[in-house]
Amino acid sequence: MTTEAGAHEDRGAAWAFSETYLVEDATLLRARERGVELGAPTVGTATGSLLQVVAGALQARAVVEIGTGSGVVSLWLLRGMAPDGVLTTIDPDVAHHRAAKTAFAEEGVEPHRTRTISRPATDVLPRLADAAYDLVVVTAEPHTLAAYVDAAVRLLRPGGVLAMVDSLLAGRVVDPTWRDHETAAVRRVLWALREDARLAPAMVPVGDGVLLAVRRHDA
Numbered sequence: 060m061t062t063e064a065g066a067h068e069d070r071g072a073a074w075a076f077s078e079t080y081l082v083e084d085a086t087l088l089r090a091r092e093r094g095v096e097l098g099a100p101t102v103g104t105a106t107g108s109l110l111q112v113v114a115g116a117l118q119a120r121a122v123v124e125i126g127t128g129s130g131v132v133s134l135w136l137l138r139g140m141a142p143d144g145v146l147t148t149i150d151p152d153v154a155h156h157r158a159a160k161t162a163f164a165e166e167g168v169e170p171h172r173t174r175t176i177s178r179p180a181t182d183v184l185p186r187l188a189d190a191a192y193d194l195v196v197v198t199a200e201p202h203t204l205a206a207y208v209d210a211a212v213r214l215l216r217p218g219g220v221l222a223m224v225d226s227l228l229a230g231r232v233v234d235p236t237w238r239d240h241e242t243a244a245v246r247r248v249l250w251a252l253r254e255d256a257r258l259a260p261a262m263v264p265v266g267d268g269v270l271l272a273v274r275r276h277d278a
């Protein structure tokens with residue numbers, strides 16, 4: 060697409076720029092390093108800062124995160140949420156929760172603002188209240204997305220937002236030659252979300268793809 064006389068739009072470079080536009084501070088960097096040591100990959104600043112903006116725009120006070128890891132996404136969410144907001148973050152791996160709690164302490168997050176539940180999300184989500192949450196963020200392994208979407212939509216108040224990171228699998232989803240189980244599973248979720256009358260989705264091409272979907276007021 061030519062935007063000016065002779066100018067040529069390079070979307071790849073724009074995508075790359077979005078990952079360098081913001082630099083992680085020491086707390087985020089240390090949380091990322093712990094995540095690498097634990098084998099819990101995390102998101103870049105483009106995805107993290109987008110989630111912070113969404114949490115801030117919602118003035119989110121009640122947020123659920125599926126897949127705590129070392130707490131990098133948790134930190135971005137807490138920074139965007141209302142000062143008295145509570146993050147409920149779910150991960151069956153207690154070592155990940157130990158690392159995330161270290162990050163929360165370094166950030167100076169007051170203990171009552173985080174609730175870590177060390178169980179599989181499928182055990183926890185049914186126990187959470189309907190329409191009680193402003194934001195549900197899915198960062199667990201992409202092939203498990205389908206298991207969480209219906210539960211996540213039930214948790215959202217009208218106007219609340221579902222956010223799924225890794226929803227383009229770094230481009231695999233849009234490449235038809237990729238037919239593995241995980242890629243096919245993510246594609247199915249994306250198509251289902253697009254047809255879900257309860258949601259108004261948007262695909263944001265930052266990081267490995269972030270799908271945002273707002274819970275409609277009229278459905």
Ligand SMILES: C[S@@+](CC[C@H](N)C(=O)[O-])C[C@H]1O[C@@H](n2cnc3c(N)ncnc32)[C@H](O)[C@@H]1O
Binds near residue numbers: 126129
């Ligand atoms: C990609 S990592 C999360 C990264 C983290 N949100 C971050 O960006 O800092 C995926 C996480 O999902 C967790 N996980 C795996 N199975 C899960 C399940 N059934 N319910 C919740 N979390 C799960 C893993 O233990 C891992 O910490």
